[in-house]
Amino acid sequence: MLSEDILIQRLGAILGPEHVVAGPGASAHAVDGKIPRAVTFPGSVEELSAVIAFASAERLGVAPWGSGTKVALGGVPERLDIVVGLSRLNALVDYVPEDMTATFQVGMLLKDAQAILGQRGQWIALDPPYADRATVGGVLATNSSGPRRFRYGAARDFLIATRVVHADGKITKGGAKVVKNVTGYDIPKMHVGALGTLGILAEATFRLYPIPPAEKTYLAAFPAVESEQRVITQLLDSSLVPNAVELLDREAARQIAGQIGLPWQAGQYGLAVAIGSVPEAVDAQIAALRTLCGNGGGLHGHVLDGDTHHGFWRAVRNFTFGDGQRAVLKASVLLAKVSEAVRKGEEVATRAGLRLGIVAEAGSGILRYSLCGDRPEGFPQGVAEAVNTLRAFTREAGGSLVVLEAPPEVKARVDVWGPAGSAFSLMQRLKEQFDPQRILNPGRFVGGL
């Protein structure tokens, strides 16, 4: 193994010493408590390639790092020598507004990308958690998505081309910078949600969408999650075209309403529906929603507009407990099972003595459970029990459960990804083809890949 001095020297020779951090400074880039031997900041795709080629030659464990908002995702790394910080790879590569496609280096903050596109009334149709700090690459590598997925799909649906640095340092492209393309295999999709384990994304090209001329939210309160689910089922069976359909449990509804200064009666569930269109169509659909909710047992409704509307959705996306120890779980279930998944979460949290808040993309069947423990001693075990119970439930309901965020003590007790099913051997072979030495995020992905 290379000595620390040689390691730092060699990396410094590639990048310039000012772009290599080691020693105590490296602890800010720890993954699950593991501190890397060096943190590097390549300034170009070619430099990134050189760092990875070096890591490959020396068989060093590498973790790519955007801005660290989702670094808690995945298993505890088997080994971690180098963190590759991508913050300097933050350029706009090209943007043709009339074609509605744009290419970014992956270290660009999503918010900065959206600001550039927003000047032309366009956006990357992604509204993930921590959208103000997350990088384009981090969002892709973790397949992070948000409420508007209901309307626009997830990253896989509009990522049209990629440049990737492979485990041996080779740079390749996949896809094409056009909105429709079937030339060869769909390589970009392979990297979405792969946590950088098959290669490190360097550039990403998106098909863009126009920002709707108007968007408003209808927020209704429901006394029970079952009556809310019935309304959601009717809504999804109607010809209304929402941008987002979100179910909030009692705790999430209370906290989020509080954050935007909205009066909210404790003990009520929330249903939030965002409508984006031309102004007249927004108002017509909001009126239809009001009727639908009213007839279905909704107690009172608010129309959110302007800053309140945006602030509300920011709070929904970023919802989690700020204090104490916390964990975030993501369940994916059939649409008809969302309310049951909420009830199951409530039961489990009560039993484990944990505080719980749930935000659920009810139109997509995705729930995020935020768990918080006031007593450190019981927390890891409580979360582990919650994971096991909820995972059993989601699997029975044809879905899955993944731990998005949890301290290492929890990860020691549960498999954060859960079983990958009969396709796992294909995934193993994919990893063997693309990273035979297992240097890219070893041990962090499904099944310990």
Add this chain to the structure above:
Amino acid sequence: MLKDKARIVRELGKIVGPNAVICEEDELRVYDTDGLTIFKAMPDVVVLPNSAGQVAEVVKVCHREKVPFVARGSGTGLSGGALPLEGGVLIGLNRMNRILEIDYENKRAVVEPGVINVWLTNAIAARGYYYAPDPASQLACSIGGNVAENSGGVRTPKYGVTTNHILGLEVVLPDGELVQLGGKTLDTPGYDLVGVFVGSEGTFGIATKVIARIMKKPEAVKTLMAVFENLEDASNAVSGIVAAGIVPVSIEMMDNNAIQAVEKGVGAGYPLDAGSVLVVEVDGPRAEVEALVHPITEVCEKNHVREVRLAKDDAERLLLWKGRKAAFAAMGQISPDYYVQDAVIPRTKLPQIMAYIADLSKKYGLRVANVFHAGDGNLHPLILYDSRNEGELHKAEEMGSEIMKACIGMGGSITGEHGVGREKREYMPLMYTEDDLEAMKKVKRVFNPDGVLNPGKIFPTGAKDVKAGPSGQRGIVEKVLGHS
């Protein structure tokens, strides 16, 4: 000729039953080509399994005997993707044509691969639902074939292509193992193998079950026809509509040759003297749809439109679409043969590529009819030729390759929805470096390590293509070792 053919045929017969095996040459001929008739290759035997279990058993025999095999749906593909280039076993999936489940509450349908695309929409229409991907061949093409090719259609500008609507697959791998990829729910943990499988052109495995998203029909639809004096104005209007932040369901373009053919064929009411016609459709909530008609009209007017005709009712709407959908079939009205290209360009390059194709048409002395998905830049220049004239097919192919090269030069792609298949494999290096292609081959090795499933597709072989045969002979017979 397949070694030990008689023995293998007997064994396959035991799996699928005697009525599901074809090995007489005159019957096999049905399977020697697909929708792209310039390529031909004969299988040694065709089997028609009726279950995933039978498919798996057949595949196990092929794997054990190292016999090449290929899956085929309805045979409407346009890139030679289902051709048995090395002979061997062709697995026809037409008998696996059951709609297994429709789950309205969860917005999913589970179908077998041989289900015809339009059957799914027909089965759910009464409840106000539909399956969005609608390739022009939807009356005949199978959903399994759509999965293999990642088929598009006319709704892609708004609703995307097949891959955006497939959530899960049951797949028989080339060694006969049955695996589940994805499922009814989103974000199955692990790599997005559904995303990788869709569009793999039958080289990764055989899908035996498909889980698709079904959608609620929009409240309102409006279709309008815009008539332009020339292609340039129409092309600029397309860019203008996109740039105005409108996402229509469809923007389809036809040039004068296409209009002539359509009017002779089905009489859709397109003006015969127009340089170009756009068919634009918007859908969604009624208020939204009504609000979009005006800005679209305005963009057309800015680009010197002669006339904008809004379909008054469903009958008029369907007539406008009838013309577009029948366009390929109507080409027979103006030419004995045509050769279709499928390249894609960034949408802003439409005026340039249209001018370039017109120049090529003069240079080669071949007429071109353009009928295509302008809204996503997916060209379909139909190069008109007469196979009875010696060398014309060859010229058409040459011209097609020049169009592909120009599209790549403009930052585009060689195929938007038809696939690479047999036809375009030698053009892959135009778009991808050796390293890019090697990354794709690695994925292929994961699924299909021995390469016995659907050999000879997608990747360049370096072989100089066999060109057109003697006058009167349509097609190129593959000359492959071991195949007489």
